[in-house]
Amino acid sequence: MIMKVLLVFSILLSLIFIGIGVDQYIESKAVLEQQSTPVKIAVSTTPLSAPFIIAEKLSLFEKYNVLVNLYPTRGGHQCFKMLMNGDVDLATSSESVVMFNSFLRSDFSVLASFAESDNDLKVLSLESSSISEPHLLKGKSVGMVKSSASEYFIYAYMIITGNNTVDFNHVYMEPKDLGPALLSGEVDAISVWEPFGYQLNKEYGEQIRQFNTKGTHNLSFNLIAKKSLFANSLKQYVNVLAAISEAETFITSYPDETKVMVSDYLKIPMSELEWGWDDYIFRLSLSNVLLSNLQTQARWAIASGAVNKQGMPDFRLLIDSQALDILEHADKAL
Known part of the structure; x- marks a missing residue:
């Protein structure tokens, strides 16, 4: 019994010490229970x-x-x-x-x-490909997530770099599938958000080319x-x-x-x-x-x-x- 009293007293002292009054604590518990x-x-x-x-x-x-x-x-x-x-x-x-x-x-x-x-989204291609600049995406397949920041971002990047007239094929897929699609050659480039960009760079290193897209879109x-x-x-x-x-x-x-x-x-x-x-x-x-x-x-x-x-x-x-x-x-x- 004495131990229980001491435990309750200790809890109340701790609450008071961190700035939470007993009445406020009881009220908070009551609200949460309701x-x-x-x-x-x-x-x-x-x-x-x-x-x-x-x-x-x-x-x-x-x-x-x-x-x-x-x-x-x-x-x-x-x-x-x-x-x-x-x-x-x-x-x-x-x-x-x-x-x-x-x-x-x-x-x-x-x-x-x-x-x-302003740097969460990335445009990535393979170093083994000839795609090192945005204008080289002409006629290529670009993987992206439909109706998301991924889809808008690739266009924003092309506009900012003066390549808004460059036509490329849109390939829609889920974010987890973009990396494998790039590595297998199903698409030539991808527009992807983190942490997928990091994961590709971490695992495949020099095989991945990252376009200079920082500041393209906030x-x-x-x-x-x-x-x-x-x-x-x-x-x-x-x-x-x-x-x-x-x-x-x-x-x-x-x-x-x-x-x-x-x-x-x-x-x-x-x-x-x-x-x-x-x-x-x-x-x-x-x-x-x-x-x-x-x-x-x-x-x-x-x-x-x-x-x-x-x-x-x-x-x-x-x-x-x-x-x-x-x-x-x-x-x-x-």
Whole structure:
């Protein structure tokens, strides 16, 4: 009996020491117990999803009174599909996935951007081929992931290098199949995101040629929700963003500890994680930069025939800042 009393006393002292009051702790536990249905989030298995990984590892979702189940998924395009199929409540994806799907439907919203990179996507070919410059892709087969940042990126690269009139064959496949397709000669080049680029370089080294694409496109990773769930889930979404915000503060303050946790969660070696880590920027935002980027990509999609529709979607209707606004106002009030 004495040992139990001492244990409870020790727990309470620890909570007070780290700045969590007993009343707040009891209230938090009560809220979590009442919330029987967790928020299900499809999270792309990329280091760009680090804020969600850290929030789970540090129990930050629980701290902000929201139960969350993460569903690791290969690619933002698949995360989006899970959201639309009703398998999850929220999904992470690039802005290109948002753009492509905006031509098909308008029943979803972007809650916030949480990560950026200008070097996450790569264009790769084989050293043994004659393809060393973008203009040499003329008439060649290029592997890419349909309706994703991978598809947009190869075109953005060709435009920036002055090769937008160069015609090549589009070969659509899943991201995990791009590397094997390149190595087997099924395609002549691929447009792929990390960590697949690193994995090819690591395993096949000098056989892989990497085009100079850094700075071609500033990819953003975003949190997406279904509009039909928004009204009843707004408070939970605010709490999810609060946890993500604190996770991003931790990432900035403790990069070494962060990389260990992300490497463990994604089951990738530290060397693979560090390959592109310095290119990542983790911050919550929802600015006109995202809107402009979506509009630019949509104009390209229409002009290139990547989509069959001619009308430009109104992206202002797909960006919902309510949850982020509430969070920011709450932070300012503290």
